Amino acid sequence: MNDLFARLAQSFENERRFIADASHELRTPLAGLLAQTQVALKTQQEEMRTPALKKIEQAVHRMTHMVQQLLVLSRIDSDETLVEKQPTDLNQEVIQVISDLDHSAHSKQIEIELFNNNSHLISSNTQLLSVMIRNLIDNAIRYTPVGGHIEVSINAEQTLVTLCVEDSGPGIPKDMRKQVLQRFYRRIETASTTKGSGLGLSIVSQIASIHQASLYLDRSALGGLKVLLVFPQLQEQRAA
Secondary structure (H helix, E strand, C coil), X not given: XXXXXXXXXXXXXXXXXHHHHHHHHHHHHHHHHHHHHHHXXXXXXXXXXXXXXXXXXXXXXXXXXXXXXXXXXXXXXXXXXXXXXXXXXXXXHHXXXXXXXXXXXXXXXXXXXXXXXCCCEEEECHHHHHHHHXXXXXHHHHHCCCCCEEEEEEEEECCEEEEEEEECCCCCCHHHCCHHHCCCCCCHHHHCCCCCCCCHHHHHHHHHHHCCCEEEEEECCCCCEEEEEEEEECHHHHHC
């Protein structure tokens, strides 16, 4: 009974935090969306209506992305089935995500290179692993300037498998690297120029913890951010 009450209490706390996070973060973009809608409805001038409609479209895209990220966080917090794991080829998951995001990179003329294209097995929840990889590469695309470069590498050494994502964007100063793992934290320097919700790296950190993976942020040789994830290698692959 005590265990049941404890789980119920945790579930209620997760729901409370989700509602608080969602209401806090959606309040400002919703207010902006309403303002732009009112401008579009009131004006008879096409030169004012068109920019307002474009801003409405951008706001809807931002909120859609934010809601999707919030739902991922909520599911991580509350759904125990998401931590069920199975043998997963990390390389195949990375290839799939890069393929899915290729159009975003292409639109910014960004080249994504994948190094060490070999099979490396880890124990993971495939759905969560895909979300984590997608957040990492999507972040790299978002913050890398037009014509930039992204490198993704997968390596195995003894009992560990590493996934490294590097970009040629602005990077993150050393003294801010812990802060960017917090929910909704966004750097002032990039918040006004790059779309985002401030949830991507927080989600990466949580999913890494579920997979007993270590997460490191550093400066990339490309000039931007280097994100390194270190997973335990699946035992059967070590034996092979």
